[in-house]
Amino acid sequence: MNRHVFLNDTTLRDGEQAPGVAFTKTEKLELAEALAAAGVPEIEIGTPVMGADEIETIRAAVARRLPVRLTAWCRMTSQDLDAAIESGIGAVNLSLPASDIQLAARLGLDQARALQIIDHMVKRAAAAGFFVAVGCEDASRADRDHLARVIEAAAHAGASRVRLADTVGVLDPFSTFELVAQLVAQSPIDLEFHAHNDLGLAAANTLAAIRAGARHASVTVLGLGERAGNAALEEVAAAMAVLDGADTGIELTALPDLAAQVAWAAGRQTAAIKPVVGADVFSHESGIHVAGLLKDSRTYQGLDPALVGRCRRIVIGKHSGATAIAHVLSESGRDLDPDLAAAMVARVRRKAAETKSTVSATQLVELYDAMCNGPCFADLAGPGQPCGERTDTTVFRPGEMQ
Ligand SMILES: CC(=O)SCCNC(=O)CCNC(=O)[C@H](O)C(C)(C)COP(=O)(O)OP(=O)(O)OC[C@H]1O[C@@H](n2cnc3c(N)ncnc32)[C@H](O)[C@@H]1OP(=O)(O)O
Numbered sequence: 001m002n003r004h005v006f007l008n009d010t011t012l013r014d015g016e017q018a019p020g021v022a023f024t025k026t027e028k029l030e031l032a033e034a035l036a037a038a039g040v041p042e043i044e045i046g047t048p049v050m051g052a053d054e055i056e057t058i059r060a061a062v063a064r065r066l067p068v069r070l071t072a073w074c075r076m077t078s079q080d081l082d083a084a085i086e087s088g089i090g091a092v093n094l095s096l097p098a099s100d101i102q103l104a105a106r107l108g109l110d111q112a113r114a115l116q117i118i119d120h121m122v123k124r125a126a127a128a129g130f131f132v133a134v135g136c137e138d139a140s141r142a143d144r145d146h147l148a149r150v151i152e153a154a155a156h157a158g159a160s161r162v163r164l165a166d167t168v169g170v171l172d173p174f175s176t177f178e179l180v181a182q183l184v185a186q187s188p189i190d191l192e193f194h195a196h197n198d199l200g201l202a203a204a205n206t207l208a209a210i211r212a213g214a215r216h217a218s219v220t221v222l223g224l225g226e227r228a229g230n231a232a233l234e235e236v237a238a239a240m241a242v243l244d245g246a247d248t249g250i251e252l253t254a255l256p257d258l259a260a261q262v263a264w265a266a267g268r269q270t271a272a273i274k275p276v277v278g279a280d281v282f283s284h285e286s287g288i289h290v291a292g293l294l295k296d297s298r299t300y301q302g303l304d305p306a307l308v309g310r311c312r313r314i315v316i317g318k319h320s321g322a323t324a325i326a327h328v329l330s331e332s333g334r335d336l337d338p339d340l341a342a343a344m345v346a347r348v349r350r351k352a353a354e355t356k357s358t359v360s361a362t363q364l365v366e367l368y369d370a371m372c373n374g375p376c377f378a379d380l381a382g383p384g385q386p387c388g389e390r391t392d393t394t395v396f397r398p399g400e401m402q
């Protein structure tokens with residue numbers, strides 16, 4: 001893909017809407033700095049109408065003059081726009097539901113009145129000097145003709161972009177592609193897609209929206225956001241790099257530290273299997289995989305850990321084979337005699353099953369030494385196996401296993 005796509009981060013707005021998450025002013029400022037340093041082009045920093053503290057935080061972020069666009073989330077009301085003006089921010093996302101269900105139930109509005117409000121509020125915000133985006137909440141359940149009219153009205157009134165939100169996370173990649181492609185074909189301005197992960201499809205839907213022509217996509221670090229969260233910045237950025245060869249301007253090697261910083265500030269644990277940034281996602285245990293990886297890393301590697309600043313790890317566990325065990329032992333200066341291999345595999349398997357855990361390099365060496373020095377050793381291999389230094393981990397630096 002040679003089209004530049006903007007990954008706009010809303011960790012500090014939608015991410016903070018995750019239950020129980022409340023960033024301090026200092027944390028927000030530090031996270032904004034880290035996001036900017038990672039190459040994020042736009043940060044949705046908060047919701048000014050939440051009050052004086054939020055306004056002060058936004059003011060402080062604006063004062064830092066980060067090399068990003070800072071935007072504020074606003075309902076499509078004068079009250080919210082006035083709060084945004086007070087915060088000193090230069091860009092607003094003015095939001096109004098797009099679906100009939102939300103328009104009627106939440107606001108008692110019909111489509112025609114919604115279009116009038118968009119016209120009025122966008123013109124007001126543009127006249128106040130804002131960069132204006134219009135947010136369409138619940139676009140995924142909206143009447144398609146109304147959505148097209150919203151985009152037209154927003155553009156006509158001076159908005160630079162419209163954001164299509166799958167607010168309740170009910171799209172799949174096929175329906176996302178179809179929706180976005182149709183609207184992109186009719187839209188005179190850029191479209192942004194904002195996914196939610198209720199069905200675990202946020203990143204996939206975001207890629208589909210981008211392929212359908214969306215120029216911007218909302219993301220959050222770790223996918224932090226309302227309910228099941230949003231599309232994860234690290235997943236979308238890595239997928240675009242690997243699958244599309246696209247340059248989003250995101251510094252991929254900065255993502256693990258950024259994720260750790262967000263997790264800490266959010267008071268959340270990061271799952272070990274979380275793509276790109278989880279502790280285990282570049283670790284390999286299965287014997288067949290490790291035997292393949294040691295011959296050629298491409299055998300079991302879709303995402304090169306070096307791309308995101310991480311290392312591959314071989315871990316020993318219930319599923320290890322002799323090749324992996326010999327490899328880890330060799331790092332501790334021990335040569336696994338082929339005649340001992342099957343017995344060692346069996347011992348490792350038993351240990352891992354008993355402890356329901358991996359077997360560290362130190363434990364592996366202990367098992368091996370015990371086997372070498374135990375009463376059965378003479379039967380197995382004869383005396384005198386050399387024993388060298390112990391190691392605790394087997395970590396491959398990027399590019400080490402080619
Ligand atoms: C899908 C999303 O993520 S949308 C963003 C969600 N973000 C937030 O809710 C931010 C945090 N929210 C808050 O701090 C508060 O809800 C505030 C400050 C925005 C409003 O607080 P309150 O005045 O106490 O209102 P409350 O939260 O009870 O209800 C929301 C009000 O906003 C109104 N509202 C919601 N969306 C819109 C909109 N786009 N345009 C106009 N009014 C809106 C609702 O109708 C409701 O008003 P009502 O009580 O007159 O019916």
Ligand SMILES: O=C(O)CCC(=O)C(=O)O
Pocket residue numbers: 014093094095096134135136137138163165166167168194196
């Ligand atoms: O207002 C918007 O642009 C999107 C708001 C939002 O977070 C959502 O609808 O999920």
